[in-house]
Amino acid sequence: MKDAKLTGLKLTPQRLAILEYLSGNREHPSAADIYAAVSEKFPTMSFATVYNTLKALRDRDHVLELAIDGGKRRYDPETIRHHHLICTECRKIVDIYVEFDLSVPEAERDGFDIAGNHVDFYGVCRNCRESGSEQKAASRKGRKT
Amino acid sequence: MKDAKLTGLKLTPQRLAILEYLSGNREHPSAADIYAAVSEKFPTMSFATVYNTLKALRDRDHVLELAIDGGKRRYDPETIRHHHLICTECRKIVDIYVEFDLSVPEAERDGFDIAGNHVDFYGVCRNCRESGSEQKAASRKGRKT
DNA sequence: GTGATTGCAAACTGTTTGCATTTTG
DNA sequence: CAAAATGCAAACAGTTTGCAATCAC
Numbered sequence: 001m002k003d004a005k006l007t008g009l010k011l012t013p014q015r016l017a018i019l020e021y022l023s024g025n026r027e028h029p030s031a032a033d034i035y036a037a038v039s040e041k042f043p044t045m046s047f048a049t050v051y052n053t054l055k056a057l058r059d060r061d062h063v064l065e066l067a068i069d070g071g072k073r074r075y076d077p078e079t080i081r082h083h084h085l086i087c088t089e090c091r092k093i094v095d096i097y098v099e100f101d102l103s104v105p106e107a108e109r110d111g112f113d114i115a116g117n118h119v120d121f122y123g124v125c126r127n128c129r130e131s132g133s134e135q136k137a138a139s140r141k142g143r144k145t
Numbered sequence: 146m147k148d149a150k151l152t153g154l155k156l157t158p159q160r161l162a163i164l165e166y167l168s169g170n171r172e173h174p175s176a177a178d179i180y181a182a183v184s185e186k187f188p189t190m191s192f193a194t195v196y197n198t199l200k201a202l203r204d205r206d207h208v209l210e211l212a213i214d215g216g217k218r219r220y221d222p223e224t225i226r227h228h229h230l231i232c233t234e235c236r237k238i239v240d241i242y243v244e245f246d247l248s249v250p251e252a253e254r255d256g257f258d259i260a261g262n263h264v265d266f267y268g269v270c271r272n273c274r275e276s277g278s279e280q281k282a283a284s285r286k287g288r289k290t
Numbered sequence: 291g292t293g294a295t296t297g298c299a300a301a302c303t304g305t306t307t308g309c310a311t312t313t314t315g
Numbered sequence: 316c317a318a319a320a321t322g323c324a325a326a327c328a329g330t331t332t333g334c335a336a337t338c339a340c
Contacts, residue, residue: 010294010339031329046297051330053295067215071305072329085249085257096253100245102264104230108241111271112230119247119264126256155314155319176304191322196305198320216330217304 005060017041018053022063022077028093030072068093068120083119089128096121150205162186163198167208167222173238175217213238213265228264234273241266 009015017038027033031050039045054075057063064076068084069091078095085094102117154160162183172178176195184190199220202208209221213229214236223240230239247262 012295012339014296044297046299047330048298048332049296065215068212070210070212070218073215085255085259087257088260094255094257096249096255098249098253100247102245102266104241104243104266108243110230110239110241111274112232112239112266112268113274114230114266114268115233116268117264117266119262121247121249121257121259121262123257123259123261129256129258157314157320159321189322191324192305193307193323194321201320 005062007060009056009060014038014042014045014049015053015056017045018050019057022057022075025077026095028066028068028074028076030069030074032072034075066093083121085121085123085125087125087128088122089124092125092127094125150207152205154201154205159183159187159190159194160198160201162190163195164202167202167220170222171240173211173213173219173221175214175219177217179220211238228266230266230268230270232270232273233267234269237270237272239270 018034021034021037022029029037031047031054034054035045035047035050038050054063054065058065058075061079062077064079066074066076066084068074068086074093081099082095082097083100085096086092087094100119102119104114163179166179166182167174174182176192176199179199180190180192180195183195199208199210203210203220206224207222209224211219211221211229213219213231219238226244227240227242228245230241231237232239245264247264249259
């Protein structure tokens with residue numbers, strides 16, 4: 001995260017704690033993850049503050065809001081271009097920095113003004129592959145996203 | 146959808162109505178959309194039945210569960226490989242059938258056993274571009290996913 | 291000082307579950 | 316007839332909102 005874009009953000013201790021937690025964090029945490037971590041330093045922290053801060057950061061392009069995990073949103077402080085490897089067992093998300101040529105022929109654009117793209121790769125991470133993941137695999141059968 | 150994979154599914158009138166609604170549907174409806182549409186024919190339809198049916202269809206690879214729209218899941222009866230164009234204003238999702246070469250170098254796989262991938266293209270659809278989308282654009286600022 | 295932010299609780303949206311009843315194969 | 320599905324309500328999970336008190340700039 002570059003501090004350059006933090007204009008207009010009032011840097012309260014709570015926000016600084018959230019920023020510190022996110023800085024360099026490659027776990028793509030959910031709002032609940034962030035709340036849990038930051039609550040240790042701020043026992044009075046509320047979800048409202050977490051969501052409020054995440055929205056402010058998102059609006060300043062300081063975090064990306066990922067819609068990858070079904071029910072909940074996850075947040076990514078890495079804003080330079082990258083793609084994701086997603087484990088279909090444990091939902092772990094790993095960043096990859098491979099570049100692809102993803103041009104869409106005019107004829108296929110359906111009138112869209114395309115601004116960007118993102119690739120999700122689905123698979124099973126080493127951890128889930130090596131440890132017993134059979135049960136989980138059964139319960140998640142068919143869930144690809 | 147190919148009927149071939151519908152093995153073991155008890156075809157109740159409710160399920161047939163859901164299947165009929167989904168067949169050829171390119172709107173990527175949410176469970177609520179499906180419920181609303183099918184309720185017209187089945188006033189007693191319940192959400193439990195919609196979710197139950199969607200899970201059964203998903204487990205048989207008859208629909209894809211899309212985690213594209215933040216809070217809610219959307220369903221895609223098109224199971225042959227394709228990618229999506231997503232309008233960041235109205236969340237409309239359009240299918241595209243372009244094929245890409247998306248191989249990930251071994252060194253970047255982080256131990257993952259990669260099974261598939263999917264590309265999301267973000268942009269603004271013609272409708273949102275031509276009609277006043279300024280207000281919506283402001284309220285959604287920064288939301289890319 | 292003033293407008294933005296916090297924290298709390300309540301409200302909401304979307305999804306899941308338990309269970310008695312009904313239905314399909 | 317047995318196993319599975321339905322419908323309803325209640326329970327859940329995640330997110331948002333209203334508002335008085337507080338705080339950063």
